[in-house]
Amino acid sequence: MSISNLTSRIPGFHRMSTAERLEAVAAFSDLDETTRAQLAAPGNIDTHLADHMIENVVATLSIPIGVATNMRVDGKDVLVPMATEESSVVAAVCNSARQCYDSGGFITSVSGTLMIAQVQLVGVTDPENARLRILEHRDEIAAICDRCDPMLVQLGGGFRDLEVRIVDSRGGPMVVTHLIVDTRDAMGANTVNTMAETLAPSIESWTGGKVFLRILSNLADRRLARARATWPAEAIGGEAVRDGMISAYHFAEADPYRAATHNKGIMNGVSAVVLATGNDTRAVEAGAHAYAARKGRYTSLTSWEVTADGSLAGSIEIPLPVGLVGGATKIHPTARACLKILGVSTAAELARIIAAVGLAQNFGAMKALATTGIQKGHMALHANNVAIAAGAVGDEVAMLAAILVERRQVRQDVATAELERMRAGAA
Ligand SMILES: CC(C)(COP(=O)([O-])OP(=O)([O-])OC[C@H]1O[C@@H](n2cnc3c(N)ncnc32)[C@H](O)[C@@H]1OP(=O)([O-])[O-])[C@@H](O)C(=O)NCCC(=O)NCCSC(=O)C[C@@](C)(O)CC(=O)[O-]
Numbered sequence: 001m002s003i004s005n006l007t008s009r010i011p012g013f014h015r016m017s018t019a020e021r022l023e024a025v026a027a028f029s030d031l032d033e034t035t036r037a038q039l040a041a042p043g044n045i046d047t048h049l050a051d052h053m054i055e056n057v058v059a060t061l062s063i064p065i066g067v068a069t070n071m072r073v074d075g076k077d078v079l080v081p082m083a084t085e086e087s088s089v090v091a092a093v094c095n096s097a098r099q100c101y102d103s104g105g106f107i108t109s110v111s112g113t114l115m116i117a118q119v120q121l122v123g124v125t126d127p128e129n130a131r132l133r134i135l136e137h138r139d140e141i142a143a144i145c146d147r148c149d150p151m152l153v154q155l156g157g158g159f160r161d162l163e164v165r166i167v168d169s170r171g172g173p174m175v176v177t178h179l180i181v182d183t184r185d186a187m188g189a190n191t192v193n194t195m196a197e198t199l200a201p202s203i204e205s206w207t208g209g210k211v212f213l214r215i216l217s218n219l220a221d222r223r224l225a226r227a228r229a230t231w232p233a234e235a236i237g238g239e240a241v242r243d244g245m246i247s248a249y250h251f252a253e254a255d256p257y258r259a260a261t262h263n264k265g266i267m268n269g270v271s272a273v274v275l276a277t278g279n280d281t282r283a284v285e286a287g288a289h290a291y292a293a294r295k296g297r298y299t300s301l302t303s304w305e306v307t308a309d310g311s312l313a314g315s316i317e318i319p320l321p322v323g324l325v326g327g328a329t330k331i332h333p334t335a336r337a338c339l340k341i342l343g344v345s346t347a348a349e350l351a352r353i354i355a356a357v358g359l360a361q362n363f364g365a366m367k368a369l370a371t372t373g374i375q376k377g378h379m380a381l382h383a384n385n386v387a388i389a390a391g392a393v394g395d396e397v398a399m400l401a402a403i404l405v406e407r408r409q410v411r412q413d414v415a416t417a418e419l420e421r422m423r424a425g426a427a
């Protein structure tokens, strides 16, 4: 059966055992034995590989990968692996996606796969003149950039555009050249950095100035991913719930103190998929927050409105420089296995799914905040962590967590006392 015939609506997925869930995911994504074994292996990164990925390696840190169900993106069902240490993040995506599944799920788009590299030129007395001199060399610049990466050009990528800006700084005017490069299925940092470094001597010779920095910009506003979805009021608990959520959005839109938390919630989902696929979480996070401040004040990455028929419509637009090749994406076997689960064949497809997850995550948090409060759902799941921290093992974990939730006291001191009481009762 092809993937598109399978459904991501898997009610009760969270009640299965870990092995049963992996079997369901393997069947959905048609995973081969090696990929299944990779996902099932405890501590699934080899020390030798780790030692070559970064420096001074002494150990590895395993983070759980949960799979979000109920996601339908552009008419296709998809299971989404999410690597996170935080409880209730995955559950929230499943729950949010469930509530818009029947109204079509998520519709997505991308602006392209363009990255920007910056070349900083200082020490020119005539910055306007220097700017034009650089722009006059556009064809030569294109050729220099494309010569850096013939493979990328062969794949349909390479130099696309040139911008030269004059930036007023404390140290006087700087002439900043932007190389706009299509990096296709790579995030592209190394690719565009090489181009910027190669071009720098030419810029100096054309202008008589001095180049210092030659590096990509993490404000990847030529690489936007967008997602939208509609939740009928009756599917989310009625108009009062919808209006509470709209008010939550207005709060985030107006107030940077709230917007930071609102966007952190979005990044709970975004960063989890970015990490699971071996991409650079810091690059995506820096870009997202810079984009949220693009209007001169920090605001929400999402927008929420009421449609003519009274439904809640949400949308997100976020820079998503992620790749299927480059960085750790190809070398980390678990990241590769996660990409197989997703079944994506281009970086743009991956970015679209991540944008949808960000929107779902925001829906889940806003709905909880505008109704029961975050503690009910989040702390109920976090209670397991508190129970483990208090020393619970095996079946004790679920039993102790249930007691903490029942008492509405998900606290370490209460957990320790209750665990002692449980054990004394059992003895
Ligand atoms: C936690 C829920 C989902 C419970 O929500 P609920 O309505 O009690 O859930 P339910 O038991 O009725 O189940 C409904 C569906 O939710 C999913 N679901 C339910 N439980 C699980 C589970 N254990 N594992 C996986 N999926 C789960 C699952 O899809 C299930 O359908 P089913 O499969 O049964 O047909 C809800 O309360 C929620 O979405 N809360 C929001 C949680 C959240 O946002 N967490 C992020 C951490 S807090 C934070 O860092 C960000 C924040 C909040 O500050 C951002 C902001 O301020 O904007």
Ligand SMILES: NC(=O)C1=CN([C@@H]2O[C@H](COP(=O)(O)OP(=O)(O)OC[C@H]3O[C@@H](n4cnc5c(N)ncnc54)[C@H](OP(=O)(O)O)[C@@H]3O)[C@@H](O)[C@H]2O)C=CC1
Pocket (backbone or CB within 6 Å): 149, 150, 151, 152, 155, 157, 183, 184, 185, 186, 187, 188, 189, 190, 191, 192, 193, 216, 218, 280, 283, 323, 325, 326, 327, 328
């Ligand atoms: N500020 C930041 O965000 C910075 C981030 N980084 C890091 O850079 C890394 C990402 O850089 P990136 O340039 O993506 O990685 P790589 O340089 O590892 O990989 C990109 C290369 O892969 C090759 N390639 C093969 N198939 C494709 C394809 N389908 N599409 C595009 N390229 C393809 C290309 O050419 P070829 O085969 O010729 O190599 C391309 O140049 C991340 O690890 C990131 O953490 C680094 C510096 C700064």
